[in-house]
Amino acid sequence: MEAFEASRRRSTSASLRLALLQFVADPQWLIPSMIAPVIFGLVSFELFRGYGPYFLTYAILGAGMMSMWGQTLYGSGWATGQDRVFGTLEPTMQAPTPYLYVVLGRVIWNVLSGLLGGLIVYVVVVGAAGGPPALPDPVAFVVLFLFVMLTLAAVGVVFAAFYVYTRYAGFIQNIGEFAFYVGTGCMFPVVLLPFWTNPIALFFPPTWALDALRYASIPGYVGFSWGFWPDLAGAVATTAAYLALAGSIFHRVERHVLEVGNLADY
C-alpha cells in the first residue's frame, strides 16, 4: 500500500488556515488585534507629543511595535502552548511533516495580524495628530516596517521551539517579555538605555532592524551611530542566523521531547 506524501508547503498553508479559523471562531482575539492597537496609538501619541518635529514617527513606531510585538513574536509560541493545552501537540507531532512547518504557518498568520495592528496604530495616531507624519521616504518606511516584522517573526519561530521543549515556556516568556521589548529598542531607541544592555540587544534582529528603520524615517536620528547600512546588514545577518538556527533547534527539540516524553504535559 502506498502512503500519501505529505508536503511541507501544504502543512504550512493548512496551519495558516487553521490559525485564521481559530481567530474567526474566538471573539477574544479582537482585543489584542484591533482594540489594543487603538489604545497603544493614543497612549503613544500623548507620550511623544511635543518631542521634536518627528514625534509622530516616534509615536507610530513605538505603538506599532507594541501592538505587533505580542502578535508576531509571541503569538506563534503561544499557539504552540495552546497545542499542549488542547492535547493537539501529540497528533500534530505524529504527523509526517516536521512541526516547524506548522509553526511557520502560524508565524505568517501572526505577521498578517500584526500588520493589521500596525495599520490601526497608524490610522489612530494620524487621526489624533490631524495629519500624517513627515516621512523623508514613505516607500522605504513601509519596506523597512515589513522587514522589522520579518525579524520579529524569525525570533518568534525560535521562541516557539521553547513551547515544544517545555510546558513552562509561558512563564519564561512572561518574565522576559517586557525586558525584551524595552531592551531591543521597540519603544525608545536602544541608545537611551543603560549601556550594558546594548551588547545583549545586538543578539536580537529587531534591535538592528528598528534602528535602521529610525535612521530611514527620522532625519538627524542617532542610534548606534553606525548608520543605516551597517544596521541593515546587522539585521539581515542576525535574521538569517535565527532562521538558520530554527531548523536545527526544532530538530533537536523534537528529539528531546520524544526522549523525555512530555508532549502530553500542559
Add this chain to the structure above:
Amino acid sequence: MSGLARDGPAIETRQLYRRFDSRKGFLFREMTRTEALKGVDLVVERGAIFGLLGPNGAGKTTLTKILSTLLLPTSGTALVLGHDVTRETDWLRPRMGLVLGGERGLYNRISGRENLRYFADLYGVPIAGRDARIREVLERVGLTDAADRRVEEYSRGMKQKLHIARGILHRPEILFLDEPTIGLDPKSARETRKLIRSLVTDGVTIFLTTHYMFEAEELCPRLAILSKGRIVARDTVDALRALVGGDRTLEAEAYGFDDREVDAVRALPGVSKVVTEEFGPMMRLTLRVRTGELTLDQVRGRLPGHAELAVRERRTSLEDVYLDLVEEEAR
C-alpha cells in the same frame, strides 16, 4: 538497519525498555525513576486486531506511544511494518494512525470537518480527493450530520468517533487505539467497537489497548497481558484460558470453608487451581478445571454440612485469566 524482515509481522519488539526520570522540588531536587516497560518482547501479525490488556499504570500507553513514534525507548528495538520506530519515522508516520482518544486532542472551536481537513493536509491526503475522503470517514464513524458543528458541542462519544476518523483519514496500514472506549456510555462504546471491527475488513492492522476484558474478548483474536511493564502472557483467548488452568470455572459459595475443605476440593480430579475469596460473611472457592469430567455434585460432595451451599459452573472468562496472571505477576 535491523535484520528483521520488512514483510514480516506488523509489530516486533525486542527487550523494549523505557524509564521515566522526573524531578520535583525547587531547592532540594528529588529525582523519581519509574520503569514503565521492563523488556517487552512482542510480535503482532498483520491484518488483525491485537489486544494489549493491562491494569492502569501497566505501561500500555507508553508502549503505544513508542510504537507510534511519539516516544523513544530507553533501550531495546521496536519495528513497525518492518521499520525501526526510532530511525525510520519519515517512512512510518504516513502509514500509521494513532487514536489516543479522550476529551483533548482536537481543536474545539472549529468544526469536526475542519479538524479533519487540517489533519488531511498535514498527512498529504491528495487535494483532489480530500473532501470526498473526509465525507467518507465522517459517514463511516456516523458524524455526517454533526460534521459542521463545533467540536466543543460534541459529546464524549462523538469526540471519540472524530478521533477515530482522524486516525483512519490517511488510510494507514496500522492503527493504534489507546483505550478507545474508556469513559464512553454503553451505547457509544458498542458503536465504537462495531466501528473498530469494521476497520479490519479494510486490511488495517489494529493494535488496541484496553483494560475492559469483555472488549478484548469480543474484538481481539490474539492478545497480550501487560503487567508492571512486562508481558505476562501472549496468545489467543482460548490458549490463555488453558494457560491459567482450564476452560471451565466452577464456583462454590457458602458461609466459610475451612482449610480441610479447600484441600479436599483441590484434590478433585481435573482441578488445576483453587482461589479463595471472602466477601462480607460469605466465602467463594473458584476452581479452574481442565477436564470435562468433574461434576457439580462431586464438588458438593466435598463440601458437606453447608445448607446454604451454592455451586455453579461458567466458562472461564478473560477476566479470570487476566486476574490470575496479573495477581501471579504481583506475587
